[in-house]
Amino acid sequence: MNKINKVVDKLINLYGNNEPFPNCCYLYGQKSVGKSMCIENFLENASNYIESVIIYANECYSNKILFENIINKFNNHELNEANQFESFAKIDTMEDFLNQISMLDVSKSYIIVIEKAEKLRDMDINIIATFSKLQEFTGLNISCILVSHIAYEKMSGDEIIEIHVPDYSKNDITDILLNRYEEVHEEIIKNIKKSNMKNEEIDKQLEAVTTMNEEFYKNYLSVFLNVFYKACRDLKELSFLCDKCYPSYYNPVLTGEIKSTDVTNLWRNVTKTLKMALNTIYMRVGNLSAIELKSTEENDENTFEIHQRTNTIKTFAQMLELPFYAKYLLIASFLASHNDAKSDKKLFMKNHGKERKRKQPPKVSEKMNVQFGPKSFTIDRLLAIFYAILDEKVGLTCNLLSQISTLVDLNFLTFVSGESNLMEGTARLQSTLGLDFVINIGKIVGFNVKQYLTDFH
The missing domain is CATH 1.10.10 (Arc Repressor Mutant, subunit A)
Structure with a gap:
C-alpha cells in the first residue's frame, strides 16, 4: 500500500547501507494502522546489511527479561532443555547489558526494534534514555526503533526522530477487506455444503453464491464502512464486525428474497443489524452472530433474545x-x-x-x-x-x-x-x-x- 511504502522509504533513508545510524527512532500511530508491517517490510529490504531483533516489551515484566531476550536473539540462542533454559548470558544490571552489546561484531550494523514500547515506562526510569543512546555507550553502529500507539511526549522529553504512521483511509480499509473476498466466500460455500438442508436447497443456494461476486462484496463494504468508519478505525475490530454482519447482507440472496443486484433493498435489510452492532462495538458482547443481532429488533416473537442480550450487556457493565x-x-x-x-x-x-x-x-x-x-x-x-x-x-x-x-x-x-x-x-x-x-x-x-x-x- 502507498502509505506503508512511504513509511518504509523514510526508514530506508534513515538507515542507509554503510551510513551511520541515528541513535533512536520512534514509530507511532493508532492501533492497527500497519506499524508492524512497516517494520517487517523495512527489515526485509535491509536484511543484507542490518542484523536486527524484534522484542515485545509487553512480554518482558522486568529489565532482566528484556535485556536477556535481546542478547539471546543477537546470538541466535534459544532456550531449550539442552541448555536447561538458561540465557546466553546472565544479565542483572544495565551495565551487564551494555557490556554484552559491546561484544558484538563492530564491523556490522544493528537495529533493536521494541514493539509496545509504551510498556518501557513501567521499568527503570533511565531505560528509555539508555536505548536512545546505545551508540555512545557501545561504540557500535546500532540503533533502537521504538514502536508504540502513543505520542512520544508521553514517553520522554529527549529529542528523537519521530515517524508517524497515519490512519488508514476509507479506501485503504476497503482494499484490505476486499482482499479477503475469496476466503470469505469459500467459507460461505463450505457452510452451505455442511448444512442439513435438502440437496435441492443446497444446489439453489450454491447457484445464488455465484451471483455474489467481488462487486457484490465491495457494495457491502461500502455500506458497512459508511456506518462504522467514523466510530472505529481499528482494522482488526472492523474485520471482526464485517464478518459478523455480512450474513445479514447475503442471506436474502441465498433464500431468493432479494436479488444480488438490488443494492437498495440489500442496504435496507442490513441497516438494523449494522445499527445494533454499532451499539456494542469493541465489546463483542456474547460474540453475537449477525443473525442474532438482527433478530433482536424484528418482532415480538424474539422477546427472549432481547431479554438475553439486555442481561448480557447489564452483566458486562456490572463486571x-x-x-x-x-x-x-x-x-x-x-x-x-x-x-x-x-x-x-x-x-x-x-x-x-x-x-x-x-x-x-x-x-x-x-x-x-x-x-x-x-x-x-x-x-x-x-x-x-x-x-x-x-x-x-x-x-x-x-x-x-x-x-x-x-x-x-x-x-x-x-x-x-x-x-x-x-x-x-x-x-x-x-x-x-x-x-x-x-x-x-x-x-x-x-x-x-x-x-x-x-x-x-
Missing part, C-alpha cells in the same frame, strides 16, 4: 472494574458524542434563563441521534459535562486526565484528532459505547442517562 470518576467520564463522553453542543446549556446548567418546555414524547427510534453514530467533542467539553453531572466538586488533576487516557486504551473512547495534545485540551475524541451499555453504567452510579439526552426530550 467492568473502573474507578468511580472513570464511569462518569464514560457517561459524559457518550452525552458529548450524542447531544448537539448547543443543547449543553439547556441540559446541564441550572437556571439557564429559559422557561422549561413541556416534556415531549421520545423520538422515533429511526430518527434518534444515538442511532446515527457518535460525533466528536473536545476535552474541554467532556470535562464541562463531567463536572455538570457529578454532584461533588473535583479539581482537574493529572489522575483525571490519565483516566481519560485509560478509557482510550480500553477503546471506550477513540481519538479523532490531536492525540498528542491531550494535556493542551485541543484533542477531539468520540465515544464508542452503545446506549444500552451507558444506561447500565448510569444505573450503577445512580445516574439517569436518558434524562440528559436530547433524543428523550
Whole structure:
C-alpha cells in the first residue's frame, strides 16, 4: 500500500547501507494502522546489511527479561532443555547489558526494534534514555526503533526522530477487506455444503453464491464502512464486525428474497443489524452472530433474545472494574458524542434563563441521534459535562486526565484528532459505547442517562 511504502522509504533513508545510524527512532500511530508491517517490510529490504531483533516489551515484566531476550536473539540462542533454559548470558544490571552489546561484531550494523514500547515506562526510569543512546555507550553502529500507539511526549522529553504512521483511509480499509473476498466466500460455500438442508436447497443456494461476486462484496463494504468508519478505525475490530454482519447482507440472496443486484433493498435489510452492532462495538458482547443481532429488533416473537442480550450487556457493565470518576467520564463522553453542543446549556446548567418546555414524547427510534453514530467533542467539553453531572466538586488533576487516557486504551473512547495534545485540551475524541451499555453504567452510579439526552426530550 502507498502509505506503508512511504513509511518504509523514510526508514530506508534513515538507515542507509554503510551510513551511520541515528541513535533512536520512534514509530507511532493508532492501533492497527500497519506499524508492524512497516517494520517487517523495512527489515526485509535491509536484511543484507542490518542484523536486527524484534522484542515485545509487553512480554518482558522486568529489565532482566528484556535485556536477556535481546542478547539471546543477537546470538541466535534459544532456550531449550539442552541448555536447561538458561540465557546466553546472565544479565542483572544495565551495565551487564551494555557490556554484552559491546561484544558484538563492530564491523556490522544493528537495529533493536521494541514493539509496545509504551510498556518501557513501567521499568527503570533511565531505560528509555539508555536505548536512545546505545551508540555512545557501545561504540557500535546500532540503533533502537521504538514502536508504540502513543505520542512520544508521553514517553520522554529527549529529542528523537519521530515517524508517524497515519490512519488508514476509507479506501485503504476497503482494499484490505476486499482482499479477503475469496476466503470469505469459500467459507460461505463450505457452510452451505455442511448444512442439513435438502440437496435441492443446497444446489439453489450454491447457484445464488455465484451471483455474489467481488462487486457484490465491495457494495457491502461500502455500506458497512459508511456506518462504522467514523466510530472505529481499528482494522482488526472492523474485520471482526464485517464478518459478523455480512450474513445479514447475503442471506436474502441465498433464500431468493432479494436479488444480488438490488443494492437498495440489500442496504435496507442490513441497516438494523449494522445499527445494533454499532451499539456494542469493541465489546463483542456474547460474540453475537449477525443473525442474532438482527433478530433482536424484528418482532415480538424474539422477546427472549432481547431479554438475553439486555442481561448480557447489564452483566458486562456490572463486571467492568473502573474507578468511580472513570464511569462518569464514560457517561459524559457518550452525552458529548450524542447531544448537539448547543443543547449543553439547556441540559446541564441550572437556571439557564429559559422557561422549561413541556416534556415531549421520545423520538422515533429511526430518527434518534444515538442511532446515527457518535460525533466528536473536545476535552474541554467532556470535562464541562463531567463536572455538570457529578454532584461533588473535583479539581482537574493529572489522575483525571490519565483516566481519560485509560478509557482510550480500553477503546471506550477513540481519538479523532490531536492525540498528542491531550494535556493542551485541543484533542477531539468520540465515544464508542452503545446506549444500552451507558444506561447500565448510569444505573450503577445512580445516574439517569436518558434524562440528559436530547433524543428523550
